[in-house]
Amino acid sequence: MVEVTTSIEAKSPKTNKRLAPDDVYETMLRKAKKTGKNMQKFPNNRPEKIWIDFFETRNFENKIMYLIYKFSRIIHVSIWFYFLPFLMLILNYAQTWFIKQPQLIRGHQVY
Numbered sequence: 103m104v105e106v107t108t109s110i111e112a113k114s115p116k117t118n119k120r121l122a123p124d125d126v127y128e129t130m131l132r133k134a135k136k137t138g139k140n141m142q143k144f145p146n147n148r149p150e151k152i153w154i155d156f157f158e159t160r161n162f163e164n165k166i167m168y169l170i171y172k173f174s175r176i177i178h179v180s181i182w183f184y185f186l187p188f189l190m191l192i193l194n195y196a197q198t199w200f201i202k203q204p205q206l207i208r209g210h211q212v213y
Contacts (some may be wrong), residue, residue, distance in 0.1 A: 119154040 127148050134140075149159075157165060 118151045120151055121149065124148065135145050 160168070
């Protein structure tokens, strides 16, 4: 089943259009009524309009898990793409400084 995806541009009432009826979803609803399934819960319900507000349609646990994901993603990206390359540059230049310094082995300088 191919569905129209949401967009930030669809947020305004002028561009937030109703979705066209979907035969597959209607068939799924009829089958669910026969089996007694609740189709109004999140994974099965189909939005009426294009714009889907994230925090309006999700339950509490999903919101918390999304915030945890965003926090861990920020930490991961900042360390992997910013901190580690900067650290490697510093270690690259510091390596020559450490090599040129005399090393002490048991109290004696070794060159």
